[in-house]
């Protein structure tokens with residue numbers, strides 16, 4: 001049937017988009033009339049389903065596209081003081097494809113020995129598990145997407161101490177956890193997922209819950225209000241004399257490292273990638289390829305400028321090349337590189353991926369001046385970008401590796 005075929009096609013499309021991140025490729029700053037949600041024109045007071053005591057919905061003629069203006073934007077960061085996120089919620093599955101989870105281990109009421117390894121295992125349905133984005137730089141930064149009609153994402157498990165009783169009467173402090181782990185793999189490919197609690201837990205009473213998320217870590221969005229929970233919780237006890245705090249606790253070494261990594265990203269700002277080590281590492285990723293593409297595009301865009309500007313531009317290129325050489329030798333020189341790039345992001349497109357959005361945001365202001373350099377100049381730029389990419393790749397291999405590994409190790413506890 002046509003509807004089914006359409007759904008299938010759009011699901012495939014969604015996969016492709018999710019994979020190449022093309023969903024955000026619409027660079028338009030205006031709302032397409034075809035995307036306006038007229039349901040947001042009304043506050044609900046005169047609509048079907050209205051009931052006494054209900055709040056008036058906020059209304060918008062433009063999908064609230066400027067809702068966060070003037071507020072602290074989330075901007076992909078885990079901002080601990082609060083923020084406003086302007087990213088749309090995204091694709092929502094059918095009622096027949098809603099997410100549901102059951103914890104298999106530990107079981108409700110189990111007792112576990114303190115300080116001893118155990119696995120948390122769970123079965124989830126209607127989640128294409130194994131997809132997670134960079135949690136410190138792209139938190140809530142893109143919409144929920146579907147593949148084959150189910151949410152693409154991952155889940156987390158979080159264990160909290162319930163105090164003296166398994167049935168506390170006060171809500172637990174959400175900033176405190178005895179163990180936390182993002183389950184970033186696809187498990188058995190059929191929703192059976194697990195997390196190893198290496199080192200176990202100290203003796204105590206605990207609640208274990210899942211937190212199911214779309215790829216960008218937002219809680220999953222479901223199609224109808226009346227439904228079963230997408231998450232599961234069990235309560236269990238740990239007995240014995242071992243009081244060793246798990247490394248993945250809020251006060252464990254990895255829990256603290258993950259929080260500090262997120263804070264570091266906030267201090268860097270949107271894009272969160274200005275360190276030279278990060279730039280080196282990034283050069284080994286697809287971002288470098290994207291930068292090369294950008295460089296080529298810019299080389300074309302530069303076609304036709306005068307020799308006077310060519311000279312200037314070459315000067316800048318040299319400056320950039322030198323800055324990159326300096327980086328190749330001294331990884332700590334991130335700021336110097338950022339400044340050099342800020343002169344000319346166009347000529348130095350390779351750096352865009354590496355130096356991070358913040359450094360290059362300033363550079364964009366200079367782009368007008370660079371519009372239309374001679375084709376010969378464009379070629380030089382391209383070569384320069386290529387050379388730079390090679391340097392960065394070497395840099396990435398030589399110097400970014402340790403940082404990359406360290407970041408990977410830390411990330412697995414926060415995504």
Ligand SMILES: *[C@@H]1O[C@H](CO)[C@@H](O)[C@H](O)[C@H]1NC(C)=O
Nearest residue numbers: 114115116199200242243244
């Ligand atoms: C407690 O458990 C941890 C993690 O398994 C272990 O390293 C430590 O030796 C244990 N301590 C005692 C006193 O048994």
Ligand SMILES: *[C@@H]1O[C@H](CO)[C@@H](O)[C@H](O)[C@H]1NC(C)=O
Nearest residue numbers: 116117118119120194195196
């Ligand atoms: C946890 O699961 C892994 C993979 O199935 C298994 O190798 C390991 O023995 C399990 N650990 C425990 C403590 O059961």
Ligand SMILES: *[C@@H]1O[C@H](CO)[C@@H](O)[C@H](O)[C@H]1NC(C)=O
Nearest residue numbers: 309312313343344366369370
């Ligand atoms: C960047 O390069 C262009 C083209 O060579 C030049 O016109 C412009 O002045 C440069 N920007 C800065 C800030 O030097």
Ligand SMILES: *[C@@H]1O[C@H](CO)[C@@H](O)[C@H](O)[C@H]1NC(C)=O
Nearest residue numbers: 312315316319339340342343
């Ligand atoms: C690059 O920018 C710095 C600081 O604005 C400036 O002093 C320098 O002249 C610029 N270099 C070129 C080649 O335009």
Ligand SMILES: *[C@H]1O[C@H](CO)[C@@H](O)[C@H](O)[C@H]1NC(C)=O
Nearest residue numbers: 304305306309369370371372
């Ligand atoms: C070259 O770029 C300059 C700005 O740097 C611009 O004023 C000029 O018109 C461009 N030349 C051509 C031939 O497009």
